[in-house]
Amino acid sequence: MSRYKLIALAIVFAAFERVPAQVTFTSETKLVIVNVSVKDKSGNPVPNLKKEDFEVTEDGKKQAVDVFEFEKLSNDLLPAVADQNAPKQLEERVTPAPKPVAPAAPAAPASVTGSLETSKRKDRRLLAMFFDMTTMPQFDQLRAVEQATKFIKEQMTSSDLIQIMNYGTKLNVLQEFTDDRELLLNTLDHMVIGEGAELAGAAATTGAENDDTGTFTQDDTEFNIFNTDRQLAAITDAVKMLAAFPEKKAMIYFSSGIPKNGIDNQSQLRAATAAATRANVAIYPVDARGLVASAPGGDATSASPKGTGAQSGSLQSGRISSMNDTQETITTLAADTGGKALLDNNDLTLGMKDAQNDLSSYYILGYYSNNSAEDGKYRHIKVRLTNAQLASNTKALEYKEGYYASKVFQKFTAADKEQQLQEALTLGDPLNDLPLVLEADYFRVAPGRYFVPISVKIPGSDVTLVKKGALQTLDFDFVGMVRDMEGKTINNMPNWATLGVRDEITVSLKDNEAAQLEKHNFQYDTGLTLPPGKYDVRFLARENQTGKMGTFETSLTVPDLNTEKSLRVSSIIYSSDRKPATATVGAANSDRRALANDPLIESGQKMAPSITRAFRKDQTMYVYFEVYDPTPDEQKTPNVTADVELMRGARKVYASTPEDVTKLDGGRPGVARFLFQIPMAKFPAGQYTTQVNIFDTTGKKFATPRNAIYVLPEETAAAAEPTAPAQPNQ
Numbered sequence: 141m142s143r144y145k146l147i148a149l150a151i152v153f154a155a156f157e158r159v160p161a162q163v164t165f166t167s168e169t170k171l172v173i174v175n176v177s178v179k180d181k182s183g184n185p186v187p188n189l190k191k192e193d194f195e196v197t198e199d200g201k202k203q204a205v206d207v208f209e210f211e212k213l214s215n216d217l218l219p220a221v222a223d224q225n226a227p228k229q230l231e232e233r234v235t236p237a238p239k240p241v242a243p244a245a246p247a248a249p250a251s252v253t254g255s256l257e258t259s260k261r262k263d264r265r266l267l268a269m270f271f272d273m274t275t276m277p278q279f280d281q282l283r284a285v286e287q288a289t290k291f292i293k294e295q296m297t298s299s300d301l302i303q304i305m306n307y308g309t310k311l312n313v314l315q316e317f318t319d320d321r322e323l324l325l326n327t328l329d330h331m332v333i334g335e336g337a338e339l340a341g342a343a344a345t346t347g348a349e350n351d352d353t354g355t356f357t358q359d360d361t362e363f364n365i366f367n368t369d370r371q372l373a374a375i376t377d378a379v380k381m382l383a384a385f386p387e388k389k390a391m392i393y394f395s396s397g398i399p400k401n402g403i404d405n406q407s408q409l410r411a412a413t414a415a416a417t418r419a420n421v422a423i424y425p426v427d428a429r430g431l432v433a434s435a436p437g438g439d440a441t442s443a444s445p446k447g448t449g450a451q452s453g454s455l456q457s458g459r460i461s462s463m464n465d466t467q468e469t470i471t472t473l474a475a476d477t478g479g480k481a482l483l484d485n486n487d488l489t490l491g492m493k494d495a496q497n498d499l500s501s502y503y504i505l506g507y508y509s510n511n512s513a514e515d516g517k518y519r520h521i522k523v524r525l526t527n528a529q530l531a532s533n534t535k536a537l538e539y540k541e542g543y544y545a546s547k548v549f550q551k552f553t554a555a556d557k558e559q560q561l562q563e564a565l566t567l568g569d570p571l572n573d574l575p576l577v578l579e580a581d582y583f584r585v586a587p588g589r590y591f592v593p594i595s596v597k598i599p600g601s602d603v604t605l606v607k608k609g610a611l612q613t614l615d616f617d618f619v620g621m622v623r624d625m626e627g628k629t630i631n632n633m634p635n636w637a638t639l640g641v642r643d644e645i646t647v648s649l650k651d652n653e654a655a656q657l658e659k660h661n662f663q664y665d666t667g668l669t670l671p672p673g674k675y676d677v678r679f680l681a682r683e684n685q686t687g688k689m690g691t692f693e694t695s696l697t698v699p700d701l702n703t704e705k706s707l708r709v710s711s712i713i714y715s716s717d718r719k720p721a722t723a724t725v726g727a728a729n730s731d732r733r734a735l736a737n738d739p740l741i742e743s744g745q746k747m748a749p750s751i752t753r754a755f756r757k758d759q760t761m762y763v764y765f766e767v768y769d770p771t772p773d774e775q776k777t778p779n780v781t782a783d784v785e786l787m788r789g790a791r792k793v794y795a796s797t798p799e800d801v802t803k804l805d806g807g808r809p810g811v812a813r814f815l816f817q818i819p820m821a822k823f824p825a826g827q828y829t830t831q832v833n834i835f836d837t838t839g840k841k842f843a844t845p846r847n848a849i850y851v852l853p854e855e856t857a858a859a860a861e862p863t864a865p866a867q868p869n870q
Contacts, residue, residue, distance in 0.1 A: 171207070172198070172509050173386040175420050176523055177502045177538035185501035186534060187212065193530065196507055197522045207506025211387065212263045213499060214299045221293040221321060265299045265499045266317060266389040267492070268421075270378055271306040272371055273335045275395040275466075280428040281333050284394040287426075287488035289328050292321055295489060297496065303382075304328065307374040308335040313381070371398050373572070375423070375473070376412045383419035388502055390479065390495035391416070393425045394488075397466025407570035407678070407691040409469065413476035414570070418543060422479040422498065425470035426491035431484050432463065478538075511545075517563075518542055557684075561619050564689055565680045574602055574690030576681050579751040581711035582698045583739040584768050585669065585808065590698050593667040593740055594620065594641070595749045596679060600660035604685040605649065612654040615684040616645045618664055622675050622696075641666055641679070663717075665748055667738065672700035701768055707841040708768040712832055713740065714849060716759040717748040739766060739808075742815075754850040755820045761849070763816040765832065767801075770812055771839030777802050779837040784816045786849075787829045794818070825853040 174196065178186040191208040269288055273281060292302065301317040304327050315327040375393065382389050416423055467483055474481040480498070482491030511519065520542045525531040564571050576598045582590045596618065605612040620641030647662060664681070675696045682689045701708040740747040747764060755761050763784050770778035780801045786794040796816050805811040814834075827850055834843045 170509055170512075171506050172203075172521075172543065173207070174505045174507075174521060174523060174539050175386070175388045175502055176505055177500070178525075179500075179535045180533060181535065183535070187501065189503065193525055193527055194503070194505060195524050195526050196505060198507075198509055198511065198519050200520075201510065203507040203510065205505050205507050207504065209262070209504040210501070211504060212501045213265050214263075214297060215497070216298045218296050218298060218321070221325070261301060261317070261385070261387060263299060264301045264319075264387075265297070265496065266301050266303070266382075266385060266387050267495055267499075268303040268305060268317075268378070268382055268389060268391045270375070270391050270393050271304075271331070272374065272393065272395040273306055273308040275371055275398060276428050277396065278334050280396045281335075283430065284426070284428040284488065285328050285331055285333065288394070288492070289325060291489045291492045292324050292328070295493060295496070296321060300496065305378055306331065306335070307371075307378075311374050311377050317385075371395070372408045372412045372469075373575075376415045376572070379412070379416040379419045379421045379423075382421050383415075386504060386506070387420070388499060389419070389421045390499050391421050391423050392492050392495055393423055393470065393473070394428050395425065395470060396429050397427060397463065398469040399466045406693040408572050409472060410693075411570050411572040411691070413473060416473075416477040417540060420540060421477065422495070423473045423477045424479040424491055424495040425474050425481045426488050427467060427470070427481070427483045428488065430486040430488070514545055517545055519545060557617075561617060561680065561682060564691070565619055565621055565678060570691035570693065571680070571689040572691055573688040574681060574683055575599060576679075576690040576692050577751050578677070578679050578692040578694060579749050580677055580694070580696045581713060581749065582670075582696075583710045583766060584701055584708075584811070585739070587702060588671055588700075590670055590672065591667055591739060592670050592696070592698065593665065593738070593749065594677070594679065595751055596664045596681060596692070597751045598662045598664075598681060598683075598690070600662060601658040602688070603657070603662070603683050605654055605657065606685055608648075611648040611650060613646055613648045616647070616662075616664070617682040617684060618643045618645065618666070618679070620666070620677065620679040622668070622670070622677050624673050624675055641668060663748055663751075665746075670698055672698050674698075707834060707836055707839075707843040709834060709843050709845065710739070710766040710768070712845050712847060713747065713762075713764040714750050714753050714830075714847065715747045715762040715764065716750050716755050718745045718762060719748075720744055720746070740764070742813075752850070753848065754852055756852050757821050757823070757825075759820050761818045761820055763814075763818065763830070763832065765814055765834075767812040767814070767834060767836070769810045770804075770836045771841070773838045778804060778812060780812050780835065781837060782814050782832060782834045784818065785831045785833065786818075786823070787831065788826065793823070793828070820851055823851045825851050
């Protein structure tokens with residue numbers, strides 16, 4: 141029987157005279173695995189400890205250790221493999237092999253099957269090589285594969301078991317854990333170079349101040365703009381697959397960095413690191429770009445720049461800033477999971493060697509929890525050495541400090557579901573099964589008070605519909621929290637106290653709309669009122685058919701515009717959706733106060749912000765903003781002028797007719813409102829930069845805020861987006 145196989149008790153009753161069939165009762169207990177690293181003061185592993193030397197508690201209750209193993213890992217190098225083949229040209233490596241290695245199925249959990257043959261992993265070091273092809277241009281992919289090949293040939297030890305995974309359009313396991321170097325080398329040799337490189341090439345230009353291209357730097361659909369965290373989600377899926385193995389693992393993550401794109405979800409990053417921690421996986425990112433020294437005008441992989449960027453230095457500065465941003469995320473992955481990042485080094489094998497050296501000998505402890513409740517709650521684990529003298533001569537023990545119990549969503553009561561929402565919102569381990577993006581803006585509604593509209597978008601491809609009569613419906617729950625950056629709460633509420641952002645929304649679709657569900661995006665809009673300050677915003681959405689939940693966390697700065705000496709301007713809102721307020725605000729349509737305080741409602745029309753700022757050619761782009769307290773002239777009349785420009789790189793391709801405001805809003809003192817309407821039909825698909833030019837003529841003040849927008853190709857334009865009704869919360 142496997143060392144880690146679950147204990148299952150089955151009682152089978154014989155057939156009685158009144159019972160025509162057998163009845164089987166089964167009972168199952170969950171085995172909890174804890175990997176414990178014990179090192180002396182010099183950092184060397186401490187061998188020869190016994191089960192009695194450890195004490196394990198869960199939520200303060202002592203647990204009986206039923207599984208105890210010592211994994212003794214060696215650093216003895218295997219004989220180097222002679223390179224019998226001449227170096228291959230790039231054209232040869234790019235060509236797919238006639239019989240590529242078929243992706244292997246993910247390993248089954250050790251708690252379910254005994255077929256894992258754990259004895260073969262005894263005293264073995266588990267190294268998973270993960271090639272993220274979507275972040276690496278073709279030459280970086282080639283370099284990563286060649287360096288991994290070099291490591292296997294020259295630096296693999298007798299204790300190493302290596303797995304190979306890649307991520308292009310989906311996550312594939314190309315080779316399960318093995319010490320067969322010939323098999324590993326064959327897998328690397330047949331890996332298709334160039335897969336996903338078009339996404340990497342686009343991502344690499346994101347944020348760079350290259351003032352000539354104006355090319356579309358995201359994939360050609362809004363969904364891929366929407367799915368800003370796909371690399372982090374792939375990492376999360378990979379470490380969840382590795383969780384099936386109870387031993388400690390190191391994942392060597394080959395990439396060219398993970399770019400930022402302006403809609404970054406901090407929760408997705410924390411979910412990836414939390415999943416790795418639970419799975420006992422340390423992530424070792426390896427930047428496949430190596431040491432980069434780019435020319436001011438760019439290399440042969442990019443078009444020649446136009447304008448003055450190369451001469452002024454702004455082009456090179458933008459490239460350096462963009463590269464630093466791509467390295468920041470992978471550095472965080474390493475730091476938060478116990479790994480190390482290899483950056484700016486042409487010898488990529490050093491990153492693999494770091495993972496190899498850090499996985500030293502350790503102990504495996506396993507216990508069957510005496511808490512069988514499947515309540516979904518967090519269980520705290522503590523491990524200590526029972527020998528006081530031994531404990532004083534060792535460093536602090538390294539082990540995972542807890543786990544979450546399982547629970548089936550379909551069995552939740554109404555109280556369970558509400559409690560789950562509140563607990564999930566405050567978890568250090570955020571739930572990200574349901575992708576979503578969020579935008580929070582600000583508008584002054586009174587001295588020292590700002591209305592913060594919050595918009596959330598969810599892709600229709602990730603939700604499940606239920607047939608009800610002639611319509612198909614789905615139910616969402618939304619809950620949000622805000623706290624200031626110092627950890628203090630709003631209105632003296634506890635940390636992450638709710639501010640009334642809580643809604644239950646039902647969306648109904650006709651059959652023809654449901655048939656195009658993958659092209660729909662569901663948008664939810666709400667809002668709250670805050671004083672000036674710096675805040676953390678955390679929002680959670682749950683789809684109630686399957687129980688999938690998504691979390692989005694971001695920072696928000698609400699400036700104190702009353703103290704600003706420069707021109708006082710609100711957030712700039714970009715929208716393609718204006719509907720009657722009664723159709724989009726739902727229960728708030730009878731709340732006159734809510735309608736009056738929402739700056740995005742005018743003349744009964746509600747404007748929904750476009751979070752991804754992606755527009756179809758058949759749409760009109762609305763640009764809305766407010767100017768506060770413009771300087772009056774001698775006749776006490778303000779004189780504010782504004783216009784909107786669109787640029788592709790450094791070339792201006794559109795300028796709106798200037799709009800003059802000489803009369804302030806009657807309902808809100810000191811407010812000048814601007815609304816521009818720009819038909820998108822005349823613009824070719826691609827990325828543009830908008831610049832809003834605002835001038836206070838009397839006060840001699842100006843502002844020129846910029847933002848990126850995207851025009852989608854006609855053939856990939858998404859269908860219209862149903863907007864979930866919501867109630868603004870004041």
